[in-house]
Amino acid sequence: MLKQIEGSRAVAETVAxxxxxxxxxxxxxxxxxxxxxxxxxxKSGALQPCEYINVESEFAAMSVAIGGSAAGARAYTxxxxxxxxxxxxxxxxxxxxxxPIVMTVANRAIGAPINIWNDHSDALSQRDSGWIQLFAETNxxxxxxxxxxxxLAEALSLPVMxxxxxxxxxHAYEQVDLPTQAQVDAFLPRYEPRQVLDPLxxxxxxxxxxxxxxxxxxxxxHYRQEEALELIPDxxxxxxxxxxxDSGGLIRPYRLxxxxxxxxxxxxxxxxxxxxxxxxxxxxxKIGALGIVSYRPFPAEAIRQAMRHAxxxxxxxxxxxxxxxxxxxxxxxxxxxxxxxxxGTAAIAGLGGRAITKDSLHRLFDLVVDGxxxxxxFLDLNLPVVKHELERMGNMRRSGPIAxxxxxxxxTVAARIA
Amino acid sequence: MVYTPVKFYQTGTxxxxxxxxxxxxxxxxxxxDRANALSCGxxxxxxxxxxxxxxxxxxxxxxxAGRDLIAANATGCLExxxxxxxxxxxxxxxxxxxxxxxxxxxxxxxxxMKAKGRxxxxxxxxxxxxxxxxxxxxxxGMFERNDDVLxxxxxxxxxxxxxxxxxxxxxxxxxxxxxxxxxxxxxxxFGQGKDVPRIALAHEIPYxxxxxxxxxxxxxxxxxxxxxxxxxxxxHVLVPCPLGWGTASHETIKIARLAMETxxxxxxxxxxxxxxxVLKIRAKRPVEEYLQPQxxxxxxxxxxxxxxxxxxxxxxxxxxxxxxxxxxPAAEV
Amino acid sequence: MFEVRIHGRGGQxxxxxxxxxxxxxxxxxxxxxxxxxxxxxxxxxxxMAFCRIDDKPIRVREPVMTPDALIIQDPTLLxxxxxxxxxxxxxxxxxxxxxxxxxxxxxxxxxxxxxxxTVPASELALxxxxxxxxxxxxxxxxxxxxxxxxxxxxxxxxxxxFSGAVAAANIAAAEAAHDWVIAELKEAx
Numbered sequence: 059m060l061k062q063i064e065g066s067r068a069v070a071e072t073v074a075x076x077x078x079x080x081x082x083x084x085x086x087x088x089x090x091x092x093x094x095x096x097x098x099x100x101k102s103g104a105l106q107p108c109e110y111i112n113v114e115s116e117f118a119a120m121s122v123a124i125g126g127s128a129a130g131a132r133a134y135t136x137x138x139x140x141x142x143x144x145x146x147x148x149x150x151x152x153x154x155x156x157x158p159i160v161m162t163v164a165n166r167a168i169g170a171p172i173n174i175w176n177d178h179s180d181a182l183s184q185r186d187s188g189w190i191q192l193f194a195e196t197n198x199x200x201x202x203x204x205x206x207x208x209x210l211a212e213a214l215s216l217p218v219m220x221x222x223x224x225x226x227x228x229h230a231y232e233q234v235d236l237p238t239q240a241q242v243d244a245f246l247p248r249y250e251p252r253q254v255l256d257p258l259x260x261x262x263x264x265x266x267x268x269x270x271x272x273x274x275x276x277x278x279x280h281y282r283q284e285e286a287l288e289l290i291p292d293x294x295x296x297x298x299x300x301x302x303x304d305s306g307g308l309i310r311p312y313r314l315x316x317x318x319x320x321x322x323x324x325x326x327x328x329x330x331x332x333x334x335x336x337x338x339x340x341x342x343x344k345i346g347a348l349g350i351v352s353y354r355p356f357p358a359e360a361i362r363q364a365m366r367h368a369x370x371x372x373x374x375x376x377x378x379x380x381x382x383x384x385x386x387x388x389x390x391x392x393x394x395x396x397x398x399x400x401x402g403t404a405a406i407a408g409l410g411g412r413a414i415t416k417d418s419l420h421r422l423f424d425l426v427v428d429g430x431x432x433x434x435x436f437l438d439l440n441l442p443v444v445k446h447e448l449e450r451m452g453n454m455r456r457s458g459p460i461a462x463x464x465x466x467x468x469x470t471v472a473a474r475i476a
Numbered sequence: 477m478v479y480t481p482v483k484f485y486q487t488g489t490x491x492x493x494x495x496x497x498x499x500x501x502x503x504x505x506x507x508x509d510r511a512n513a514l515s516c517g518x519x520x521x522x523x524x525x526x527x528x529x530x531x532x533x534x535x536x537x538x539x540x541a542g543r544d545l546i547a548a549n550a551t552g553c554l555e556x557x558x559x560x561x562x563x564x565x566x567x568x569x570x571x572x573x574x575x576x577x578x579x580x581x582x583x584x585x586x587x588x589m590k591a592k593g594r595x596x597x598x599x600x601x602x603x604x605x606x607x608x609x610x611x612x613x614x615x616x617g618m619f620e621r622n623d624d625v626l627x628x629x630x631x632x633x634x635x636x637x638x639x640x641x642x643x644x645x646x647x648x649x650x651x652x653x654x655x656x657x658x659x660x661x662x663x664x665x666f667g668q669g670k671d672v673p674r675i676a677l678a679h680e681i682p683y684x685x686x687x688x689x690x691x692x693x694x695x696x697x698x699x700x701x702x703x704x705x706x707x708x709x710x711x712h713v714l715v716p717c718p719l720g721w722g723t724a725s726h727e728t729i730k731i732a733r734l735a736m737e738t739x740x741x742x743x744x745x746x747x748x749x750x751x752x753x754v755l756k757i758r759a760k761r762p763v764e765e766y767l768q769p770q771x772x773x774x775x776x777x778x779x780x781x782x783x784x785x786x787x788x789x790x791x792x793x794x795x796x797x798x799x800x801x802x803x804x805p806a807a808e809v
Numbered sequence: 810m811f812e813v814r815i816h817g818r819g820g821q822x823x824x825x826x827x828x829x830x831x832x833x834x835x836x837x838x839x840x841x842x843x844x845x846x847x848x849x850x851x852x853x854x855x856x857m858a859f860c861r862i863d864d865k866p867i868r869v870r871e872p873v874m875t876p877d878a879l880i881i882q883d884p885t886l887l888x889x890x891x892x893x894x895x896x897x898x899x900x901x902x903x904x905x906x907x908x909x910x911x912x913x914x915x916x917x918x919x920x921x922x923x924x925x926x927t928v929p930a931s932e933l934a935l936x937x938x939x940x941x942x943x944x945x946x947x948x949x950x951x952x953x954x955x956x957x958x959x960x961x962x963x964x965x966x967x968x969x970x971f972s973g974a975v976a977a978a979n980i981a982a983a984e985a986a987h988d989w990v991i992a993e994l995k996e997a998x
Binding site for chain 2 (some may be wrong): 126
Binding site for chain 3 (some may be wrong): 062064225226229230231232233326327328329330332333413414415416417
């Protein structure tokens with residue numbers, strides 16, 4: 059049913075349709091509306107049988123999900139940013155044990171400095187954890203990906219993180235087609251665990267594994283993620299057949315057929331990018347976009363194929379690998395055929411929620427098309443402010459906290475629109 | 477016919493294994509069909525108090541639960557010595573997740589059982605490190621929500637598995653690897669041992685008890701009583717560690733008994749914020765008798781600083797005796 | 810595409826205003842997008858919310874940089890924040906105030922005078938809702954002013970998001986503001 063609805067609410071209602079049995083919630087902006095809405099659905103009786111646990115930390119949240127999942131229940135939680143980091147030990151534990159937990163990550167920057175707005179540093183910091191990571195472009199896709207995520211997780215016995223941009227998607231009202239219970243039930247079978255704590259058939263889960271077998275256990279985790287490269291498109295195709303719309307999959311090409319320049323990105327910024335692509339195409343520029351939906355497993359082959367005719371590319375990155383540069387662009391570079399000598403740029407954009415405007419993207423893409431973009435580009439960097447702070451630090455030892463100094467230099471923030 | 481009376485000296489004693497008793501007076505361990513949940517072949521040290529306590533506790537829980545039981549275990553000695561890959565000693569469904577999350581994992585298992593309409597019971601186990609320190613937040617959360625979990629803490633008063641480092645359960649003055657017996661204030665120079673049983677009582681949960689491996693009948697009875705209740709329950713068991721405490725491996729039970737009889741480890745039972753029963757001290761011992769056999773306290777017997785530390789420990793013992801009423805005035809020797 | 814930017818302070822229902830407007834657009838069978846831009850999340854701090862309405866799916870996610878309309882819920886922002894940044898030459902400006910445009914000191918902007926209007930939304934809200942929460946009234950006034958959405962769609966949106974007496978009161982406030990603007994526009998003509 060078509061509804062004009064807040065993204066968080068759409069996700070909550072869709073998750074409820076997936077019949078989770080254990081939901082644990084610890085609040086953190088900007089995920090709060092999701093867990094609040096799920097809590098309402100449990101309390102009102104709309105989502106039953108389901109145990110909703112108000113946990114005392116994100117570490118507890120993932121741990122409760124681990125216990126619930128190991129005992130055979132479909133388990134769900136949601137977090138962002140600092141909360142994701144607080145549960146990292148449990149994140150690795152969940153994937154290492156092979157538990158099919160599904161978690162929404164409402165992407166938000168990681169402090170210090172403390173920042174509640176959107177970027178991808180939280181999810182990307184966990185790219186090696188063994189979790190499958192799917193990125194939603196719209197709220198429709200965010201809702202749809204949760205349904206696919208439970209099926210994917212349970213098929214592979216691997217946990218799945220569905221990433222949606224905090225505030226930009228979670229707090230946006232837009233049109234979402236919410237499925238019926240019958241549709242979801244038909245698509246998502248009951249959870250049949252591969253391993254379960256069952257008094258009638260006892261097993262030990264979580265043994266210590268030494269050098270003699272650890273590598274093999276990790277290899278199998280990698281192997282299963284590689285299996286996901288096949289399964290994700292299959293599930294997306296089945297979803298399209300059952301629900302009548304395209305959602306998920308590994309990558310999403312846009313006007314790529316004869317594109318000489320390709321813009322690559324994850325998440326909601328793809329919408330803005332597509333508008334700019336259309337405008338540039340109208341001006342005769344052969345430019346296209348490539349959305350990456352499945353970031354882990356990384357669809358290297360699919361990307362290589364999609365980009366085989368491109369001369370240049372730019373990744374609009376919402377994260378920064380400090381001391382290195384781009385995050386996604388590094389993976390993209392690795393996927394491309396070196397013999398093609400395609401020239402790439404990592405454009406660091408939108409950190410800490412800085413708006414990525416069409417104007418800025420136009421300017422960036424012009425540089426890329428021209429061939430004058432540097433390999434590492436910081437979109438809309440306020441260089442004078444940076445220079446001022448560097449000078450200050452050069453002049454005195456006790457120059458004070460950097461963040462506070464920059465804010466003081468910038469003056470009132472409320473006067474700005476973007 | 478002349479009947480010669482025959483005296484069976486074995487009847488009527490409270491030895492753990494005594495089966496020449498009425499059925500209701502026998503221990504779980506004396507039954508040949510006990511669950512033996514922690515079966516032999518594990519890698520615990522000779523004389524390990526934790527192995528003893530855990531075996532008794534889990535078998536009692538299994539009997540009470542009709543063998544319908546799942547266990548979550550924190551990282552620590554018990555977890556490590558019971559599951560050396562590729563073997564396991566556990567005959568029950570058992571999960572080890574992390575060091576600090578056993579209470580939360582158990583909460584998740586209990587939630588799953590409730591959602592599925594099953595009556596399977598859940599226990600969580602951890603050492604003092606996993607309970608009083610790194611798992612404390614999760615423990616308090618589990619208590620506050622009154623989740624249906626029995627949490628067993630096996631307290632050997634330090635992080636034994638990693639080489640005897642101080643935990644918040646380490647008693648004053650004890651030597652550990654991170655509170656060495658050197659300098660002006662040798663041993664654990666600060667703190668008094670975090671009193672988690674009293675903190676548990678403050679959460680108003682239905683059942684809180686302490687026990688030691690010197691009185692295994694008492695331990696079994698407490699586990700059984702805890703399993704007859706629902707909601708968050710906590711049992712704190714003192715389990716001497718011969719290696720970490722520097723005691724003889726055949727004296728584990730004796731040392732535990734001395735901890736109780738000096739008053740340093742009060743053995744009580746309670747719930748909903750109140751202490752309802754205590755195990756009385758039959759014959760009070762001065763703390764020196766308890767401290768002397770332990771190498772971790774050897775430095776207290778050298779000089780004036782040590783004597784002050786012993787006096788401090790005696791004061792703690794005396795305070796416990798007064799606070800819990802551990803000695804009957806009439807019975808005092 | 811028609812882009813609206815709503816300015817106000819935390820606690821005045823700015824975000825809800827954008828959401829209601831988007832629901833109104835949806836009810837008319839159009840695509841609509843509404844989202845907030847928070848500063849620090851506290852009552853009294855300046856906040857903005859955005860609403861886009863279009864006949865085709867809306868893909869862009871940037872804040873509204875070149876609004877076709879501004880709704881200003883709190884006139885005390887007028888000389889503190891650059892509210893008019895990016896406003897299109899023919900853009901509508903609807904300000905919550907019992908004073909006229911000239912009294913607010915913004916008639917010298919060089920903007921088309923007939924596209925600037927004030928409506929006493931807080932007063933109407935106080936009268937109908939019992940609290941000076943101007944968002945519903947402003948939307949009612951806006952429906953008359955810009956003609957982007959119909960008053961009935963605004964009323965339906967309010968009824969969807971609120972219930973009972975609260976919905977009825979806000980609908981009454983919206984209607985009152987709508988009628989007030991109609992009368993103003995007639996007089997000005």
